[in-house]
Amino acid sequence: MSTREPRPSPESSALISAHGLRKSYGRTEALRGASLELREGEILAVAGASGSGKSTLLHCLSGIVRPDEGVVTYGGEQLGLLPEGRLGELRRSDFGVVFQFGQLIPELTALDNVAMPLLLAGMRRGPAQQQAGEWLERFGVRGQAELRPGEMSGGQSQRVALARALVTGPRVVFADEPTGALDTLAGEQVMTALVHTARESATAVLLITHDAQVAAYADREVVMSDGVLRSGSDDVVGQEAARREG
Amino acid sequence: MSTRHVLLGLLAAGPCHGYDLKRQYDARFPQARPLAYGQVYTTLQRLVRDGLAAVDGTDSDGGPERTLYRSTDEGSRELALWTDQITAPAPFVTNEIFAKVVVSILVAAAGAPTGPDGRKPDAAAHLRAQRAAHMERMRELTALKTAPGADLSTVLSADYALAHLDADVRWMTTTTARIDTLTAEVNAA
Numbered sequence: 001m002s003t004r005e006p007r008p009s010p011e012s013s014a015l016i017s018a019h020g021l022r023k024s025y026g027r028t029e030a031l032r033g034a035s036l037e038l039r040e041g042e043i044l045a046v047a048g049a050s051g052s053g054k055s056t057l058l059h060c061l062s063g064i065v066r067p068d069e070g071v072v073t074y075g076g077e078q079l080g081l082l083p084e085g086r087l088g089e090l091r092r093s094d095f096g097v098v099f100q101f102g103q104l105i106p107e108l109t110a111l112d113n114v115a116m117p118l119l120l121a122g123m124r125r126g127p128a129q130q131q132a133g134e135w136l137e138r139f140g141v142r143g144q145a146e147l148r149p150g151e152m153s154g155g156q157s158q159r160v161a162l163a164r165a166l167v168t169g170p171r172v173v174f175a176d177e178p179t180g181a182l183d184t185l186a187g188e189q190v191m192t193a194l195v196h197t198a199r200e201s202a203t204a205v206l207l208i209t210h211d212a213q214v215a216a217y218a219d220r221e222v223v224m225s226d227g228v229l230r231s232g233s234d235d236v237v238g239q240e241a242a243r244r245e246g
Numbered sequence: 247m248s249t250r251h252v253l254l255g256l257l258a259a260g261p262c263h264g265y266d267l268k269r270q271y272d273a274r275f276p277q278a279r280p281l282a283y284g285q286v287y288t289t290l291q292r293l294v295r296d297g298l299a300a301v302d303g304t305d306s307d308g309g310p311e312r313t314l315y316r317s318t319d320e321g322s323r324e325l326a327l328w329t330d331q332i333t334a335p336a337p338f339v340t341n342e343i344f345a346k347v348v349v350s351i352l353v354a355a356a357g358a359p360t361g362p363d364g365r366k367p368d369a370a371a372h373l374r375a376q377r378a379a380h381m382e383r384m385r386e387l388t389a390l391k392t393a394p395g396a397d398l399s400t401v402l403s404a405d406y407a408l409a410h411l412d413a414d415v416r417w418m419t420t421t422t423a424r425i426d427t428l429t430a431e432v433n434a435a
Contacts, residue, residue, distance in 0.1 A: 195392070211412075212384060216384035216385050216387070217388055217392075
């Protein structure tokens with residue numbers, strides 16, 4: 001199982017930083033100058049209403065889409081300057097992604113879904129399956145190893161998706177409404193598994209959610225509204241007033 | 247929470263002295279308002295006065311002598327009535343946050359007075375600051391319930407508090423989104 005030495009505390013330097021991101025789809029401005037920093041090993045919640053630009057932000061930070069303006073830096077590299085090959089490499093080795101509906105490959109068993117990123121990274125089938133099995137065990141779904149996504153509950157599928165996102169030992173996991181399709185108890189199991197594993201391996205997590213109870217698993221929260229971000233710690237009456245009057 | 251009924255319930259398992267009742271209370275209701283020893287003894291004396299509990303001798307157990315209490319038959323009947331009774335959903339919820347939002351709008355519209363630092367009340371900023379405070383408490387409760395070894399009583403107590411704070415946060419979110427309309431309505435009235 002791939003785990004790294006715990007990295008420095010969330011007080012350490014930024015792993016990902018974004019400055020002045022703007023992104024439009026047609027006439028719709030999804031991002032209007034969003035900036036944020038995700039520190040090493042930090043769990044950061046991005047909260048906000050539907051349509052506020054949260055998912056677009058995740059897509060820009062993870063290199064899935066390029067912003068129209070602004071800069072995203074990961075580990076000192078500007079994503080916008082990287083060739084597609086290097087971006088693909090980062091997505092396979094350094095980034096893990098979990099979506100609201102796991103997006104597992106429906107034809108593959110849970111075990112093969114989790115083994116897939118390792119196979120793509122060049123690992124042989126035997127060791128890849130063994131490692132995948134260990135991750136399923138870790139998330140309490142070893143018993144579902146031979147089931148296909150359609151044969152599992154939503155909570156089980158999402159835990160398999162988490163295992164797939166973490167199996168390569170990424171430095172950062174992007175989780176887009178990971179419990180959005182689950183009931184409360186299944187959502188708790190998924191969040192507990194994600195947070196526990198991330199803290200143990202000092203993996204940073206960018207958690208997109210509209211649910212305050214899910215955001216409360218994070219170390220801190222930023223709120224997105226109409227394509228811009230506001231830090232929770234900025235929400236002090238005095239600072240807000242000073243900003244407006246300054 | 248009705249302390250007298252909870253203490254009666256703890257006595258249902260058998261005679262107990264005040265010190266142990268307090269310890270049991272803390273263990274079973276970890277997120278409840280703290281119960282002072284003095285309140286335990288006062289409540290026990292009232293239960294005895296009302297015939298719901300009785301003194302059942304003393305117990306020293308190598309230390310100072312302590313009075314043991316037991317539930318009476320009347321106490322058992324009272325307890326059964328209480329547990330059968332459905333708690334009435336509160337018809338009104340005190341909402342201090344809403345009061346502060348409305349007053350902030352009123353004071354801002356009046357133009358005076360301002361606080362000692364010269365700031366004008368800002369309802370939207372207040373809601374955002376309140377949300378940040380709620381989220382901080384929700385993070386504490388989430389850490390508490392997900393800590394290794396947390397028992398189910400702790401988890402359920404934290405869940406109850408989290409659900410109520412979450413309801414506040416949802417209300418603050420929708421109110422923030424409608425603050426301009428509210429401001430116009432308050433100022434027009």
